[in-house]
Amino acid sequence: MDFWSPGGSADIVAAQARAWLDGPDDVDLVVATSGSTGQPKRVRLARAAVLASVRASANRLGASGPWVLALPPSYVAGVQVVLRSLVAGSVPTLLERDGWPSGERWFVSLVPTQLTRMLASPADVEALRRAHTVLLGGGPIGASLRARAAEAGVHVVATYGSAETAGGCVYDGMPLDGVAVALGEGGRIRIAGPTLFRGYDDQPDLTAEVFVDGWFRTSDAGRFDEDGRLVVIGRVDDVIVTGGLNVPGPAVAERLRQHPDVEAAEVLGVPDPEWGNRVVAFVVVSSPSRLASSHLRTSHADARTSTSELRLGALRDWVSAAHPRAWAPRQLVRLDAIPLLANGKPDRQALLALAQEAR
Template sequence: MVEQIRTWLDGPEGVRLVVATSGSTGAPKLVALGRDAVLASVAASARRLGATGPWVLALPPTYVAGVQVLVRSLVAGHPPVWLERDGWPDGRGWFVSLVPTQLGRLLDDDEAVSALRRAHTVLLGGGPVDAALRERAGDAGVRVVATYGAAETAGGCVYDGVPLDGVAVAVGEGGRIRIAGPTLFEEYVDEPELTRRALVDGWYLTSDAGRIDEDGRLVVLGRVDDVVVTGGVNVPAVAVAARIREHPAVAEAEVLGVPDEEWGNRVVAFVVGSVPLPELRDWVAEAHPRSWAPRELVLLDHVPLLANGKPDRQALLARVGRP
């Protein structure tokens, strides 16, 4: 894979890089990225981080986050380090990209924490980043930068709520996030109608909802379809999951909406831990309206993950109604 990326970087103009979306909410799409878009992302990331160096690959190289690790390392003049094969680097000043679930589990491992302290920066993306997780990392001496982006934006293009140089972010109708700039993709391969709906007047219309806070930073609220409409109430699943993860008896949690004949949809919590549903509902209601509290609890040994480290929603939904 490294040689393929190296060949692509050194090859003729016009050859596109094709990566798949995660497929966390359905069939994955094939995203065509031009070399200029990928290199614009690499350069803007290096400027924001204030340094370059070797990168550690801890994500699948077939998804955009993993591809970017390879490209950033090669552009910086370093062969990438494959965590699974090579382990953590001995030196300091290297970089790594992780998803929140990975970081949470690594922070429970003393050897991994010791390694992550030696990193220049841990880029954390691919899903909501809870404040409690950032605090745990900070207390452990690990420098984390939360990123937001997609395959369609050549990876993370907003760092800690601030767009990278050249990237524009706006919040449109219904809170939908829009992104413009030099890192945008060219098309969905063989999906002209889908491309037309996603790329409008130079903007990429994401499937995420957000707002701009008082400091001008982007706050990502979750996917547009993460808002569960139950009994006429709009419940932001991401906010509920974040609250559940704060419970002392909960190790991991995800929240999804499931079709329901009475409520339209019902809020279901998928939890790694030991907490009864009434206690969980009271816990959520202490911080949010009681109408946001889950109506069903599914206890898990672990949250199933896709190959890229994101929660596997389809696998979670398949657990509803099962012992």
């Protein structure tokens, strides 16, 4: 076979990764995309692209060293943790099995859901303070979450990237060395540089669609702030066209997360005969017992309707206090937990099904 596909335990993955690093140059690393919006794609990464990412990350962080594996090693973020540790001369610590390292100056990659729950655990906060850097990616990162981490003394660097870019290639809004970022029509983010993938396995038409003139056309929209930093607005299809108006779903979700009674929130557009798409808010109400858990929950069985008394009208007023009234959600789905994929990203397909069931 002309590719390596990670799987199994972290120890097995580390052994496979070492064999791949020491093997022939023409054997690609193949990782799956999250499949958050449909069928996962198999992304082919050359060793040169992966190592370019590993080195550029270490250069930007100003250090390299041992890593803690807190993400599934079958996705690019987890694979990169394994490879960064190996290149730095160590084997990653498996958080689920071994817990946090006792020393200092180590690294870890997390998704926002994990960090949110860990900040509610004194033991996790104490450990994260000892980390050199917490890389945070895989989804929207609200200003409130960054502020909470900073107040807790946790050094966080927000990353943006995908399997097609060998993982995070933009750190705190600035591209890594050698990486170029540009905006296309509608603010669609384009990326070029040495970390790009070869293509999708057995999908040449799809590869040609997103890989144009040396640039990878992402599915995300963004803008540059006054300092020239990339601000990721969200997926292109996160703009909800409802009643002829464009509503940015991520902005509404971030406003909901600022509500004192809301632990987590996602916003999607769901097909509607009257509005074209209705704005639906999926909300988890704050609970001390739930906030005490720092584990990454992925089971869809945990996504049940909450018994909270939080009402749609109150949340519509909350959103309208900061944004146009037309942005306010027209349906509220209260959940015990946001359904997640194995890599910690919200499962959009499961959310859409829950919205239809709750209608």
